[in-house]
Amino acid sequence: MRIAWLLLCLPHAALAAPWLRSEGVATSSQGRILYREVHWRRDASEGAERWVLYQCPGGQPFARKHLPASPFAQARGYSLQDRRSGQTAEIETASGAVSVAWKEDAASPPRQRRLDLPPDAVIDAGFDAAVRLHWTALMQGERISLPFLVPGRQRYFPVQVRHTGTLRWQGIDAQSIEVSLDTWYGGIAPRLSLVYASADRRLLEFNGTSNLRDARGTYPQVTVRFGSPPAQRPASEWQQAWTQPLVDRCSVTNT
Numbered sequence: 001m002r003i004a005w006l007l008l009c010l011p012h013a014a015l016a017a018p019w020l021r022s023e024g025v026a027t028s029s030q031g032r033i034l035y036r037e038v039h040w041r042r043d044a045s046e047g048a049e050r051w052v053l054y055q056c057p058g059g060q061p062f063a064r065k066h067l068p069a070s071p072f073a074q075a076r077g078y079s080l081q082d083r084r085s086g087q088t089a090e091i092e093t094a095s096g097a098v099s100v101a102w103k104e105d106a107a108s109p110p111r112q113r114r115l116d117l118p119p120d121a122v123i124d125a126g127f128d129a130a131v132r133l134h135w136t137a138l139m140q141g142e143r144i145s146l147p148f149l150v151p152g153r154q155r156y157f158p159v160q161v162r163h164t165g166t167l168r169w170q171g172i173d174a175q176s177i178e179v180s181l182d183t184w185y186g187g188i189a190p191r192l193s194l195v196y197a198s199a200d201r202r203l204l205e206f207n208g209t210s211n212l213r214d215a216r217g218t219y220p221q222v223t224v225r226f227g228s229p230p231a232q233r234p235a236s237e238w239q240q241a242w243t244q245p246l247v248d249r250c251s252v253t254n255t
Contacts (some may be wrong), residue, residue: 002216004254009240012130016229017235018039018232018233018234018235019040019041019042019066019232019233019234019235019237019238020040020044020230020231020232020233021038021039021040021044021230021231021232021233021237021238022038022039022229022231023036023037023038023039023041023226023228024037024206024224024226024228024229025037025038025225026210026220026222026223027222027223027225028220028221028223029058029221029223033057034057034210034214035054035055035056035057035212035250036054036055036057036204036223037052037053037054037055038052038053038054038055038080038229038241039051039052039158039225040052040053040148040238040241040242041173041230042069042232044090044092044230045069045074045146045188046073046086046129046132047069047070047071047072048124049066049067049068049069049124050066050067050125051064051065051066051238051242052065052066052125052248053241053244054082054212056247056250057203057250058250059248060250060251061241061244062082062083062246062247062248062250063080063081063083063212063246064080064081064086064242064246065079065080066078066080067081067125068133070093071117072093072128073126073129074120074121074126074130074133075098075117075122075123075126075149076091077090077092077098077123078123078124080210081246082213082250082251083244083246083248084212084215084247084249085105085212085213086107087103087104087105087212087213088102088103088110089101089151089246091104091123091151091255092151093095093117095124096119097116097117098115098121098123098149099112099113099114099115100112100115100154100176101147102151105213105217108225110225110236111154113154115155115156116145116183120147121146121156122146122148122149123147123149123231124149124211127148130144130146130161131161131177131194131201131203132160134236135201138162138163138232139161139163139175142162143160143161144160144161144162145158145159145161146158146159146161147159150228157234158181159176159179160180160181161177161179161180162177162238163176163177164176164177164178166191169195169197169205170203170227172197172198172199172204173197173198174197174198175196175197175233175253176193176194176195176196177193177194177195178193179189179191179192179193179194179208191199191208192206192207192208193207200229202226202229202230203226205223205226206220206222206223206224207223208221208222209222210222211219215249215250232239
C-alpha cells in the first residue's frame with residue numbers, strides 16, 4: 001500500500017520526465033556477487049528524490065529504500081524495507097531533530113527514539129553528499145570529523161574522513177577517501193574506503209560493511225562498484241521496477 005501511495009503522490013510531470021538510473025554490483029572478498037543496487041533519482045541535483053532497489057544475483061528484488069527530496073542531502077530521512085531479513089527503518093528529520101524507528105529483523109521488536117540533529121550530522125547515503133560538500137577541504141589534506149547516525153544503535157558515532165591519494169580506477173582518474181571512527185577505539189574498528197571520480201566526483205567504489213543483513217543475519221564486508229555513470233531512463237521503467245514484489249530469499253545462482 002505504501003508503494004502505491006508514493007506513486008500516486010508523484011505529479012504527472014515526474015512520471016513523464018526521464019529519470020537517472022545507475023547500478024552498483026556488490027561482491028564478497030572472494031569476488032562472488034552478493035547483490036545489486038539499482039539507484040533511481042529524479043534529476044542530477046544533490047538533494048533529488050532517490051529510490052534504491054536491491055536485487056538478488058538472479059535479478060529478483062528483495063529490498064527497497066526511498067529517500068525523499070531534501071535541501072539537506074547530507075542528513076535526510078529515508079525508509080527501508082528488506083523482505084529477506086525482515087529489517088525495516090523509518091527515519092524522519094524535521095525541526096532540528098531526527099526520529100528513528102528501527103526493526104532489526106522479522107523476530108525483533110520495533111524500537112523508536114528521537115534525537116537532536118546536529119548541523120553537521122550525516123545520515124545513511126547522505127555520506128556520499130557529505131564527501132562532495134567537503135571535497136575542496138579533503139583535497140587540501142584536511143581531516144573532516146562528522147557525527148554519523150547509526151539507526152540500529154540509535155545514536156551518533158563520530159567519524160573522520162580523509163583523502164588518501166590519487167589512483168586510476170578502470171581507466172578513470174580517481175581519488176581515494178578513507179573513513180574511520182574518530183575515537184580512541186577506532187583502531188579496532190573496520191575502516192571504510194571509497195573511490196570517487198576526479199572529474200565529476202561521483203562514487204565509483206565502496207569498500208566496507210554492507211547496510212543489509214545477509215542470509216546468516218550478519219552484515220558482510222562488501223565491495224560495491226558503480227561501473228557506469230547515471231543514464232537517463234523513461235519514468236515508466238522506474239515505475240515498473242519499483243512495483244515488483246519483494247522476495248524473501250535469493251535463489252542459488254552461479255552468476
